[in-house]
Amino acid sequence: MDYSIKQVAARTNLPASTLRYYDKSGLMPLLKKTEYGTRKYSEMDICWLELVCCLKDSGMSLDDIKAFMLLCLEGSSTSEQRREMLEQHRSSILKQIEVLNCSLGTINYKLEHYNEIGIFHIDTK
Amino acid sequence: MDYSIKQVAARTNLPASTLRYYDKSGLMPLLKKTEYGTRKYSEMDICWLELVCCLKDSGMSLDDIKAFMLLCLEGSSTSEQRREMLEQHRSSILKQIEVLNCSLGTINYKLEHYNEIGIFHIDTK
DNA sequence: GCTTGACTTAAAGTTAACTTTAACAATTAT
DNA sequence: ATAATTGTTAAAGTTAACTTTAAGTCAAGC
Known part of the structure:
Protein backbone atom coordinates (compact mmCIF):
# COMPACT_ATOMS: atom_id res chain seq x y z
CA MET A 1 0.00 0.00 0.00
CA GLY A 75 -6.58 20.37 14.07
CA SER A 76 -9.98 21.93 13.60
CA SER A 77 -9.37 24.88 15.91
CA THR A 78 -7.33 26.51 13.12
CA SER A 79 -9.84 25.97 10.32
CA GLU A 80 -10.79 29.64 10.14
CA GLN A 81 -7.14 30.64 9.81
CA ARG A 82 -6.62 28.06 7.10
CA ARG A 83 -9.68 29.22 5.20
CA GLU A 84 -8.29 32.75 5.40
CA MET A 85 -4.93 31.59 3.98
CA LEU A 86 -6.64 29.81 1.11
CA GLU A 87 -8.81 32.81 0.36
CA GLN A 88 -5.77 35.05 0.24
CA HIS A 89 -4.06 32.59 -2.00
CA ARG A 90 -7.07 32.52 -4.29
CA SER A 91 -6.80 36.30 -4.59
CA SER A 92 -3.13 35.94 -5.39
CA ILE A 93 -3.91 33.47 -8.17
CA LEU A 94 -6.57 35.76 -9.62
CA LYS A 95 -4.06 38.62 -9.56
CA GLN A 96 -1.45 36.50 -11.32
CA ILE A 97 -3.94 35.55 -14.02
CA GLU A 98 -4.78 39.21 -14.45
CA VAL A 99 -1.10 40.13 -14.87
CA LEU A 100 -0.60 37.31 -17.36
CA ASN A 101 -3.65 38.38 -19.36
CA CYS A 102 -2.31 41.89 -19.47
CA SER A 103 1.06 40.71 -20.77
CA LEU A 104 -0.72 38.39 -23.18
CA GLY A 105 -2.58 41.39 -24.57
CA THR A 106 0.66 43.23 -25.15
CA ILE A 107 2.32 40.23 -26.81
CA ASN A 108 -0.70 39.63 -29.01
CA TYR A 109 -0.72 43.25 -30.05
CA LYS A 110 2.98 43.10 -30.90
CA LEU A 111 2.47 39.93 -32.93
CA GLU A 112 -0.51 41.35 -34.80
CA HIS A 113 1.28 44.55 -35.67
CA TYR A 114 4.63 42.95 -36.22
CA ASN A 115 4.98 43.77 -39.88
CA GLU A 116 3.59 47.25 -39.50
CA ILE A 117 5.71 48.86 -36.85
CA GLY A 118 8.28 46.35 -35.61
CA ILE A 119 8.94 45.48 -32.02
CA PHE A 120 11.54 47.92 -30.93
CA HIS A 121 11.57 51.54 -31.87
CA ILE A 122 14.98 51.28 -33.52
CA ASP A 123 13.34 49.21 -36.26
CA THR A 124 11.04 51.99 -37.30
CA LYS A 125 13.82 54.13 -38.65
CA MET B 1 12.60 65.39 -22.36
CA GLY B 75 17.49 45.07 -37.21
CA SER B 76 14.81 43.72 -39.49
CA SER B 77 16.79 40.68 -40.63
CA THR B 78 15.94 39.02 -37.30
CA SER B 79 12.23 39.79 -37.32
CA GLU B 80 11.24 36.18 -38.01
CA GLN B 81 13.33 34.96 -35.09
CA ARG B 82 11.81 37.58 -32.82
CA ARG B 83 8.30 36.66 -33.89
CA GLU B 84 9.15 33.05 -33.10
CA MET B 85 10.37 34.05 -29.62
CA LEU B 86 7.19 36.01 -28.96
CA GLU B 87 5.03 33.15 -30.15
CA GLN B 88 6.80 30.73 -27.86
CA HIS B 89 6.39 33.16 -25.04
CA ARG B 90 2.69 33.46 -25.76
CA SER B 91 2.43 29.69 -25.47
CA SER B 92 4.25 29.84 -22.18
CA ILE B 93 1.80 32.44 -20.87
CA LEU B 94 -1.18 30.35 -21.95
CA LYS B 95 0.34 27.35 -20.22
CA GLN B 96 0.87 29.35 -17.03
CA ILE B 97 -2.74 30.52 -17.08
CA GLU B 98 -3.84 26.92 -17.53
CA VAL B 99 -1.80 25.78 -14.52
CA LEU B 100 -3.16 28.66 -12.43
CA ASN B 101 -6.73 27.83 -13.41
CA CYS B 102 -6.15 24.24 -12.44
CA SER B 103 -4.83 25.26 -9.02
CA LEU B 104 -7.67 27.74 -8.69
CA GLY B 105 -10.13 24.91 -9.25
CA THR B 106 -8.54 22.88 -6.47
CA ILE B 107 -8.52 25.82 -4.05
CA ASN B 108 -12.12 26.67 -4.87
CA TYR B 109 -13.14 23.09 -4.29
CA LYS B 110 -11.33 23.05 -0.94
CA LEU B 111 -12.99 26.29 0.10
CA GLU B 112 -16.45 25.10 -0.93
CA HIS B 113 -16.11 21.82 0.90
CA TYR B 114 -14.23 23.24 3.83
CA ASN B 115 -16.80 22.50 6.49
CA GLU B 116 -17.64 19.11 5.09
CA ILE B 117 -14.34 17.30 4.91
CA GLY B 118 -11.57 19.60 6.08
CA ILE B 119 -8.40 20.34 4.21
CA PHE B 120 -5.99 17.72 5.37
CA HIS B 121 -6.90 14.11 5.83
CA ILE B 122 -5.85 14.15 9.47
CA ASP B 123 -8.89 16.34 10.18
CA THR B 124 -11.33 13.74 9.02
CA LYS B 125 -10.57 11.37 11.84
C1' DG C 1 30.70 77.51 3.12
C1' DC C 2 28.48 73.70 4.37
C1' DT C 3 25.05 70.34 4.68
C1' DT C 4 21.45 67.75 2.32
C1' DG C 5 19.76 65.02 -1.29
C1' DA C 6 20.27 62.63 -5.58
C1' DC C 7 23.25 60.40 -8.10
C1' DT C 8 27.41 57.15 -9.20
C1' DT C 9 30.40 52.60 -8.85
C1' DA C 10 32.22 47.97 -7.62
C1' DA C 11 31.77 44.36 -4.82
C1' DA C 12 29.73 41.63 -1.50
C1' DG C 13 25.50 39.76 0.49
C1' DT C 14 20.74 37.72 0.18
C1' DT C 15 16.95 34.48 -0.75
C1' DA C 16 14.43 30.61 -2.49
C1' DA C 17 14.34 26.36 -4.21
C1' DC C 18 16.67 23.19 -5.48
C1' DT C 19 20.77 20.01 -7.20
C1' DT C 20 25.01 17.75 -6.80
C1' DT C 21 28.51 15.21 -4.54
C1' DA C 22 30.56 11.77 -1.76
C1' DA C 23 30.36 8.00 0.86
C1' DC C 24 27.84 4.38 2.25
C1' DA C 25 23.81 0.46 2.93
C1' DA C 26 20.52 -2.81 1.25
C1' DT C 27 18.07 -5.42 -2.68
C1' DT C 28 17.79 -7.59 -6.97
C1' DA C 29 19.51 -9.68 -11.24
C1' DT C 30 22.86 -12.66 -13.60
C1' DA D 1 29.50 -13.99 -5.77
C1' DT D 2 29.37 -10.02 -7.99
C1' DA D 3 27.46 -6.14 -10.35
C1' DA D 4 23.65 -3.05 -10.93
C1' DT D 5 19.91 -0.64 -8.87
C1' DT D 6 17.76 1.82 -5.38
C1' DG D 7 17.96 3.85 -1.43
C1' DT D 8 20.21 6.87 2.51
C1' DT D 9 22.76 11.23 4.69
C1' DA D 10 25.16 15.70 5.37
C1' DA D 11 27.17 19.27 3.31
C1' DA D 12 28.46 22.04 -0.36
C1' DG D 13 27.24 24.12 -4.77
C1' DT D 14 24.01 26.46 -8.09
C1' DT D 15 21.00 29.97 -10.19
C1' DA D 16 18.29 34.04 -10.81
C1' DA D 17 17.25 38.33 -9.61
C1' DC D 18 18.04 41.39 -6.92
C1' DT D 19 19.67 44.36 -2.62
C1' DT D 20 22.92 46.33 0.33
C1' DT D 21 27.11 48.54 1.52
C1' DA D 22 30.86 51.62 1.26
C1' DA D 23 32.94 55.22 -0.64
C1' DG D 24 32.65 58.83 -3.50
C1' DT D 25 30.79 63.04 -6.91
C1' DC D 26 27.79 66.86 -7.96
C1' DA D 27 24.00 70.56 -7.50
C1' DA D 28 20.85 73.15 -4.53
C1' DG D 29 19.26 75.42 -0.30
C1' DC D 30 20.30 78.01 4.03
Whole structure:
Protein backbone atom coordinates (compact mmCIF):
# COMPACT_ATOMS: atom_id res chain seq x y z
CA MET A 1 0.00 0.00 0.00
CA ASP A 2 3.07 2.23 0.24
CA TYR A 3 5.12 3.75 -2.53
CA SER A 4 8.87 4.11 -2.96
CA ILE A 5 10.43 7.49 -3.62
CA LYS A 6 10.97 6.48 -7.23
CA GLN A 7 7.32 5.65 -7.74
CA VAL A 8 6.27 8.93 -6.21
CA ALA A 9 8.79 10.76 -8.36
CA ALA A 10 7.30 9.16 -11.46
CA ARG A 11 3.77 9.99 -10.37
CA THR A 12 4.39 13.61 -9.41
CA ASN A 13 7.09 14.43 -11.98
CA LEU A 14 9.28 15.68 -9.18
CA PRO A 15 12.88 14.42 -8.99
CA ALA A 16 13.64 12.21 -6.01
CA SER A 17 16.09 14.85 -4.79
CA THR A 18 13.19 17.29 -4.53
CA LEU A 19 11.07 14.79 -2.63
CA ARG A 20 13.93 14.31 -0.17
CA TYR A 21 14.33 18.07 0.06
CA TYR A 22 10.64 18.53 0.85
CA ASP A 23 10.82 15.89 3.53
CA LYS A 24 13.99 17.38 4.99
CA SER A 25 12.33 20.81 5.00
CA GLY A 26 9.52 19.48 7.15
CA LEU A 27 6.82 19.52 4.47
CA MET A 28 5.97 15.84 4.90
CA PRO A 29 5.27 15.58 8.63
CA LEU A 30 3.56 12.21 8.59
CA LEU A 31 5.88 10.40 6.19
CA LYS A 32 7.13 7.11 7.60
CA LYS A 33 10.34 5.22 6.99
CA THR A 34 11.26 1.55 7.06
CA GLU A 35 13.62 0.26 9.72
CA TYR A 36 16.48 0.93 7.30
CA GLY A 37 15.49 4.54 6.72
CA THR A 38 13.81 4.11 3.32
CA ARG A 39 10.88 6.46 2.86
CA LYS A 40 7.47 4.87 2.33
CA TYR A 41 4.76 7.15 0.99
CA SER A 42 1.17 6.30 1.91
CA GLU A 43 -1.84 7.37 -0.17
CA MET A 44 -2.38 10.14 2.33
CA ASP A 45 1.22 11.35 1.98
CA ILE A 46 0.77 11.47 -1.78
CA CYS A 47 -2.52 13.29 -1.38
CA TRP A 48 -0.85 15.92 0.77
CA LEU A 49 2.10 16.11 -1.62
CA GLU A 50 -0.27 16.79 -4.48
CA LEU A 51 -1.77 19.68 -2.55
CA VAL A 52 1.77 20.95 -1.89
CA CYS A 53 2.41 20.86 -5.65
CA CYS A 54 -0.85 22.64 -6.37
CA LEU A 55 -0.01 25.43 -3.94
CA LYS A 56 3.60 25.65 -5.10
CA ASP A 57 2.66 25.66 -8.80
CA SER A 58 0.35 28.57 -8.14
CA GLY A 59 3.13 30.54 -6.49
CA MET A 60 2.85 29.87 -2.78
CA SER A 61 6.26 29.74 -1.10
CA LEU A 62 7.38 26.57 0.63
CA ASP A 63 7.50 28.53 3.88
CA ASP A 64 3.83 29.46 3.54
CA ILE A 65 2.90 25.93 2.57
CA LYS A 66 4.65 24.73 5.68
CA ALA A 67 2.82 27.28 7.81
CA PHE A 68 -0.46 26.04 6.32
CA MET A 69 0.55 22.47 7.05
CA LEU A 70 1.35 23.26 10.67
CA LEU A 71 -2.13 24.74 11.03
CA CYS A 72 -3.58 21.58 9.55
CA LEU A 73 -1.71 19.52 12.12
CA GLU A 74 -3.13 21.60 14.93
CA GLY A 75 -6.58 20.37 14.07
CA SER A 76 -9.98 21.93 13.60
CA SER A 77 -9.37 24.88 15.91
CA THR A 78 -7.33 26.51 13.12
CA SER A 79 -9.84 25.97 10.32
CA GLU A 80 -10.79 29.64 10.14
CA GLN A 81 -7.14 30.64 9.81
CA ARG A 82 -6.62 28.06 7.10
CA ARG A 83 -9.68 29.22 5.20
CA GLU A 84 -8.29 32.75 5.40
CA MET A 85 -4.93 31.59 3.98
CA LEU A 86 -6.64 29.81 1.11
CA GLU A 87 -8.81 32.81 0.36
CA GLN A 88 -5.77 35.05 0.24
CA HIS A 89 -4.06 32.59 -2.00
CA ARG A 90 -7.07 32.52 -4.29
CA SER A 91 -6.80 36.30 -4.59
CA SER A 92 -3.13 35.94 -5.39
CA ILE A 93 -3.91 33.47 -8.17
CA LEU A 94 -6.57 35.76 -9.62
CA LYS A 95 -4.06 38.62 -9.56
CA GLN A 96 -1.45 36.50 -11.32
CA ILE A 97 -3.94 35.55 -14.02
CA GLU A 98 -4.78 39.21 -14.45
CA VAL A 99 -1.10 40.13 -14.87
CA LEU A 100 -0.60 37.31 -17.36
CA ASN A 101 -3.65 38.38 -19.36
CA CYS A 102 -2.31 41.89 -19.47
CA SER A 103 1.06 40.71 -20.77
CA LEU A 104 -0.72 38.39 -23.18
CA GLY A 105 -2.58 41.39 -24.57
CA THR A 106 0.66 43.23 -25.15
CA ILE A 107 2.32 40.23 -26.81
CA ASN A 108 -0.70 39.63 -29.01
CA TYR A 109 -0.72 43.25 -30.05
CA LYS A 110 2.98 43.10 -30.90
CA LEU A 111 2.47 39.93 -32.93
CA GLU A 112 -0.51 41.35 -34.80
CA HIS A 113 1.28 44.55 -35.67
CA TYR A 114 4.63 42.95 -36.22
CA ASN A 115 4.98 43.77 -39.88
CA GLU A 116 3.59 47.25 -39.50
CA ILE A 117 5.71 48.86 -36.85
CA GLY A 118 8.28 46.35 -35.61
CA ILE A 119 8.94 45.48 -32.02
CA PHE A 120 11.54 47.92 -30.93
CA HIS A 121 11.57 51.54 -31.87
CA ILE A 122 14.98 51.28 -33.52
CA ASP A 123 13.34 49.21 -36.26
CA THR A 124 11.04 51.99 -37.30
CA LYS A 125 13.82 54.13 -38.65
CA MET B 1 12.60 65.39 -22.36
CA ASP B 2 14.66 62.98 -20.28
CA TYR B 3 13.84 61.39 -16.96
CA SER B 4 15.99 60.79 -13.90
CA ILE B 5 16.31 57.35 -12.39
CA LYS B 6 14.04 58.44 -9.55
CA GLN B 7 11.29 59.53 -11.91
CA VAL B 8 11.52 56.25 -13.82
CA ALA B 9 11.47 54.33 -10.55
CA ALA B 10 8.26 56.11 -9.57
CA ARG B 11 6.69 55.48 -12.95
CA THR B 12 7.59 51.80 -13.23
CA ASN B 13 7.39 50.88 -9.55
CA LEU B 14 10.86 49.41 -9.80
CA PRO B 15 13.46 50.45 -7.20
CA ALA B 16 16.34 52.53 -8.53
CA SER B 17 18.69 49.70 -7.60
CA THR B 18 16.83 47.43 -10.00
CA LEU B 19 16.99 50.00 -12.78
CA ARG B 20 20.75 50.22 -12.27
CA TYR B 21 20.96 46.45 -12.21
CA TYR B 22 19.08 46.20 -15.51
CA ASP B 23 21.37 48.75 -17.08
CA LYS B 24 24.45 47.02 -15.72
CA SER B 25 23.16 43.73 -17.07
CA GLY B 26 22.99 45.14 -20.56
CA LEU B 27 19.21 45.36 -20.80
CA MET B 28 19.21 49.08 -21.61
CA PRO B 29 21.52 49.28 -24.60
CA LEU B 30 20.58 52.74 -25.76
CA LEU B 31 20.43 54.46 -22.39
CA LYS B 32 22.52 57.63 -22.30
CA LYS B 33 24.32 59.32 -19.46
CA THR B 34 25.23 62.91 -18.71
CA GLU B 35 28.86 63.97 -18.70
CA TYR B 36 28.94 63.17 -14.98
CA GLY B 37 27.57 59.66 -15.40
CA THR B 38 23.97 60.30 -14.38
CA ARG B 39 21.51 58.14 -16.34
CA LYS B 40 18.96 59.98 -18.47
CA TYR B 41 16.02 57.92 -19.67
CA SER B 42 14.39 58.97 -22.94
CA GLU B 43 10.78 58.16 -23.83
CA MET B 44 12.12 55.35 -25.97
CA ASP B 45 14.17 53.93 -23.10
CA ILE B 46 11.04 53.92 -20.94
CA CYS B 47 9.05 52.32 -23.72
CA TRP B 48 11.61 49.53 -23.98
CA LEU B 49 11.75 49.22 -20.19
CA GLU B 50 8.00 48.76 -20.09
CA LEU B 51 8.28 45.92 -22.57
CA VAL B 52 11.02 44.42 -20.40
CA CYS B 53 8.63 44.56 -17.43
CA CYS B 54 5.83 43.02 -19.45
CA LEU B 55 8.04 40.11 -20.51
CA LYS B 56 9.54 39.70 -17.04
CA ASP B 57 6.14 39.85 -15.31
CA SER B 58 4.93 37.06 -17.56
CA GLY B 59 7.87 34.89 -16.62
CA MET B 60 10.52 35.48 -19.28
CA SER B 61 14.03 35.34 -17.82
CA LEU B 62 16.25 38.40 -18.03
CA ASP B 63 18.64 36.35 -20.16
CA ASP B 64 15.93 35.65 -22.71
CA ILE B 65 14.80 39.26 -22.65
CA LYS B 66 18.36 40.26 -23.36
CA ALA B 67 18.60 37.77 -26.23
CA PHE B 68 15.40 39.26 -27.64
CA MET B 69 16.82 42.74 -27.27
CA LEU B 70 20.01 41.81 -29.10
CA LEU B 71 17.91 40.52 -31.98
CA CYS B 72 16.03 43.82 -32.00
CA LEU B 73 19.30 45.68 -32.24
CA GLU B 74 20.36 43.61 -35.22
CA GLY B 75 17.49 45.07 -37.21
CA SER B 76 14.81 43.72 -39.49
CA SER B 77 16.79 40.68 -40.63
CA THR B 78 15.94 39.02 -37.30
CA SER B 79 12.23 39.79 -37.32
CA GLU B 80 11.24 36.18 -38.01
CA GLN B 81 13.33 34.96 -35.09
CA ARG B 82 11.81 37.58 -32.82
CA ARG B 83 8.30 36.66 -33.89
CA GLU B 84 9.15 33.05 -33.10
CA MET B 85 10.37 34.05 -29.62
CA LEU B 86 7.19 36.01 -28.96
CA GLU B 87 5.03 33.15 -30.15
CA GLN B 88 6.80 30.73 -27.86
CA HIS B 89 6.39 33.16 -25.04
CA ARG B 90 2.69 33.46 -25.76
CA SER B 91 2.43 29.69 -25.47
CA SER B 92 4.25 29.84 -22.18
CA ILE B 93 1.80 32.44 -20.87
CA LEU B 94 -1.18 30.35 -21.95
CA LYS B 95 0.34 27.35 -20.22
CA GLN B 96 0.87 29.35 -17.03
CA ILE B 97 -2.74 30.52 -17.08
CA GLU B 98 -3.84 26.92 -17.53
CA VAL B 99 -1.80 25.78 -14.52
CA LEU B 100 -3.16 28.66 -12.43
CA ASN B 101 -6.73 27.83 -13.41
CA CYS B 102 -6.15 24.24 -12.44
CA SER B 103 -4.83 25.26 -9.02
CA LEU B 104 -7.67 27.74 -8.69
CA GLY B 105 -10.13 24.91 -9.25
CA THR B 106 -8.54 22.88 -6.47
CA ILE B 107 -8.52 25.82 -4.05
CA ASN B 108 -12.12 26.67 -4.87
CA TYR B 109 -13.14 23.09 -4.29
CA LYS B 110 -11.33 23.05 -0.94
CA LEU B 111 -12.99 26.29 0.10
CA GLU B 112 -16.45 25.10 -0.93
CA HIS B 113 -16.11 21.82 0.90
CA TYR B 114 -14.23 23.24 3.83
CA ASN B 115 -16.80 22.50 6.49
CA GLU B 116 -17.64 19.11 5.09
CA ILE B 117 -14.34 17.30 4.91
CA GLY B 118 -11.57 19.60 6.08
CA ILE B 119 -8.40 20.34 4.21
CA PHE B 120 -5.99 17.72 5.37
CA HIS B 121 -6.90 14.11 5.83
CA ILE B 122 -5.85 14.15 9.47
CA ASP B 123 -8.89 16.34 10.18
CA THR B 124 -11.33 13.74 9.02
CA LYS B 125 -10.57 11.37 11.84
C1' DG C 1 30.70 77.51 3.12
C1' DC C 2 28.48 73.70 4.37
C1' DT C 3 25.05 70.34 4.68
C1' DT C 4 21.45 67.75 2.32
C1' DG C 5 19.76 65.02 -1.29
C1' DA C 6 20.27 62.63 -5.58
C1' DC C 7 23.25 60.40 -8.10
C1' DT C 8 27.41 57.15 -9.20
C1' DT C 9 30.40 52.60 -8.85
C1' DA C 10 32.22 47.97 -7.62
C1' DA C 11 31.77 44.36 -4.82
C1' DA C 12 29.73 41.63 -1.50
C1' DG C 13 25.50 39.76 0.49
C1' DT C 14 20.74 37.72 0.18
C1' DT C 15 16.95 34.48 -0.75
C1' DA C 16 14.43 30.61 -2.49
C1' DA C 17 14.34 26.36 -4.21
C1' DC C 18 16.67 23.19 -5.48
C1' DT C 19 20.77 20.01 -7.20
C1' DT C 20 25.01 17.75 -6.80
C1' DT C 21 28.51 15.21 -4.54
C1' DA C 22 30.56 11.77 -1.76
C1' DA C 23 30.36 8.00 0.86
C1' DC C 24 27.84 4.38 2.25
C1' DA C 25 23.81 0.46 2.93
C1' DA C 26 20.52 -2.81 1.25
C1' DT C 27 18.07 -5.42 -2.68
C1' DT C 28 17.79 -7.59 -6.97
C1' DA C 29 19.51 -9.68 -11.24
C1' DT C 30 22.86 -12.66 -13.60
C1' DA D 1 29.50 -13.99 -5.77
C1' DT D 2 29.37 -10.02 -7.99
C1' DA D 3 27.46 -6.14 -10.35
C1' DA D 4 23.65 -3.05 -10.93
C1' DT D 5 19.91 -0.64 -8.87
C1' DT D 6 17.76 1.82 -5.38
C1' DG D 7 17.96 3.85 -1.43
C1' DT D 8 20.21 6.87 2.51
C1' DT D 9 22.76 11.23 4.69
C1' DA D 10 25.16 15.70 5.37
C1' DA D 11 27.17 19.27 3.31
C1' DA D 12 28.46 22.04 -0.36
C1' DG D 13 27.24 24.12 -4.77
C1' DT D 14 24.01 26.46 -8.09
C1' DT D 15 21.00 29.97 -10.19
C1' DA D 16 18.29 34.04 -10.81
C1' DA D 17 17.25 38.33 -9.61
C1' DC D 18 18.04 41.39 -6.92
C1' DT D 19 19.67 44.36 -2.62
C1' DT D 20 22.92 46.33 0.33
C1' DT D 21 27.11 48.54 1.52
C1' DA D 22 30.86 51.62 1.26
C1' DA D 23 32.94 55.22 -0.64
C1' DG D 24 32.65 58.83 -3.50
C1' DT D 25 30.79 63.04 -6.91
C1' DC D 26 27.79 66.86 -7.96
C1' DA D 27 24.00 70.56 -7.50
C1' DA D 28 20.85 73.15 -4.53
C1' DG D 29 19.26 75.42 -0.30
C1' DC D 30 20.30 78.01 4.03
